[in-house]
Amino acid sequence: MKFLRVTILLFFSLPIFACDLCGSFMGITPYDNQSQLCILHRYRVFNGYRNYQQTSRFTEPGAYKTMHDPGMLNHDSSGITKNHSSKDYESYKIIELRGKCFFHPRWELNFILPFQQIKTKYDEEKNKVTGMADPSLFAGYHLIKRLNDYKIKQRLIIGAGIKLPLGVSDQQNDDGERMMLINQNGTGSIDHFYYLNYMLSQKRWGVNSNSIFKINGSNKYHERYACSYNQVFSLFSRFEIKALNVFPSIFANYEYCKGLFVNDKLMEGTNVNVLLLGPALDISYKSFVLNTSFQFNVYERVSSQNLSNAGRFVVGLTYNFKQEKYLIKNKN
Numbered sequence: 001m002k003f004l005r006v007t008i009l010l011f012f013s014l015p016i017f018a019c020d021l022c023g024s025f026m027g028i029t030p031y032d033n034q035s036q037l038c039i040l041h042r043y044r045v046f047n048g049y050r051n052y053q054q055t056s057r058f059t060e061p062g063a064y065k066t067m068h069d070p071g072m073l074n075h076d077s078s079g080i081t082k083n084h085s086s087k088d089y090e091s092y093k094i095i096e097l098r099g100k101c102f103f104h105p106r107w108e109l110n111f112i113l114p115f116q117q118i119k120t121k122y123d124e125e126k127n128k129v130t131g132m133a134d135p136s137l138f139a140g141y142h143l144i145k146r147l148n149d150y151k152i153k154q155r156l157i158i159g160a161g162i163k164l165p166l167g168v169s170d171q172q173n174d175d176g177e178r179m180m181l182i183n184q185n186g187t188g189s190i191d192h193f194y195y196l197n198y199m200l201s202q203k204r205w206g207v208n209s210n211s212i213f214k215i216n217g218s219n220k221y222h223e224r225y226a227c228s229y230n231q232v233f234s235l236f237s238r239f240e241i242k243a244l245n246v247f248p249s250i251f252a253n254y255e256y257c258k259g260l261f262v263n264d265k266l267m268e269g270t271n272v273n274v275l276l277l278g279p280a281l282d283i284s285y286k287s288f289v290l291n292t293s294f295q296f297n298v299y300e301r302v303s304s305q306n307l308s309n310a311g312r313f314v315v316g317l318t319y320n321f322k323q324e325k326y327l328i329k330n331k332n
Contacts, residue, residue: 035323038098040291040316046090046309093117094133103327106142110161111135116185131185133167138193153206155199163191169219181223181260182270188219208234226258228272234280245284252277253295274309275299291316 097113114133120126138161146154167186171179181187193214200207210232218224236249252275259270280293297309 035101035321036099036318037321038096038316038318040094040096040098040314042092042094042096042312042314044092044309044312089119089121091119093119102323104329105326106145107328108140108142108157108159110138110140114167116167118183118185120183127173127179127183129168129171129179129183129185131168131171133185134163134187134191135166136161136163138162138195140195140197151202153199153201155197157197158195159197160192160194163187163193165189165219169221178221181219181221181262187216187223187225188221189217189224191216204238206236208232208236210234222263224261226261226266228255228257230255243285247280247282247284249280249282250277251280251293251295271301273301276309276312278311280314287320287322289318289320291318 094114094116096115098111100108100110102108113135115131116133117128117130119128138159140157140159142155142157144154144156146152165186165188167184169181169184169186169188171184173179191214193212195210195212197210198208210230212230214228214230216225216227231254233252234249236247238245238247240246254275255272257272258266259272260267275298276295277298278293278295280291282292283290291314293314294311296311300309
């Protein structure tokens, strides 16, 4: 069925994320048996200290555009901002190359290669770090696959993966001091994660639930992020405009991480406990898919040292390869 094929092809190419700040797994893109290549750009910004009655702004001046910052400065070595300026921010721009292939009708293999720029402003000090972030490799098994011959379509995918410590995690400032881990492109640790994805659809409507649990290791500086959890729930629909298939959807994304531990001591102001909500619009034409989404903060529990989540923006272009042969054939 054309609708089913396109629904799964497009909807499951929607980016599903865990927490950028705590270094959690950055995406799962399962869909029907089609291999793919994808270029994805993600932008996320934090600003405004809620305990100081400051308002977060998604379009913070200087947070997105590339500026010639005056040196690789860092705020107080303890990681605590002194003045809590309303102009402080943290922004994360990421370009990712993603790939997926099916080596069996029920088995998929995925990779993510991220390139990241982090920009921060604390008090009057600015910082910009650009480089490769930690790549991820993961595999999923389609445990339930009730699609073409069913009025109510269902899919359940279970999977696991690993994040490799290939990104730079020892970047220094102009004084030769190593910067905080939260401002590094890499974590220096080997992490592993587990995920569960369930899709249910009928005719032109569908829902999706995606859960990710990530266990983080320690790096050579005795730093580690606490285990993190991410839950995404989505409602989507479909309609056609000539040769285009248009998929509007709504995402609710909950993220939790207790924070960063250094020498087994929890660092103040590094926790994440936030619910994001926002629309997405995907457009499919032949083998190409354009992905766009916005998510904004609707709930957050922060400490006095936390900058608030202002939101996330995602845009991507995916090319899908029709796959008819597999390395391992289905015996059924």
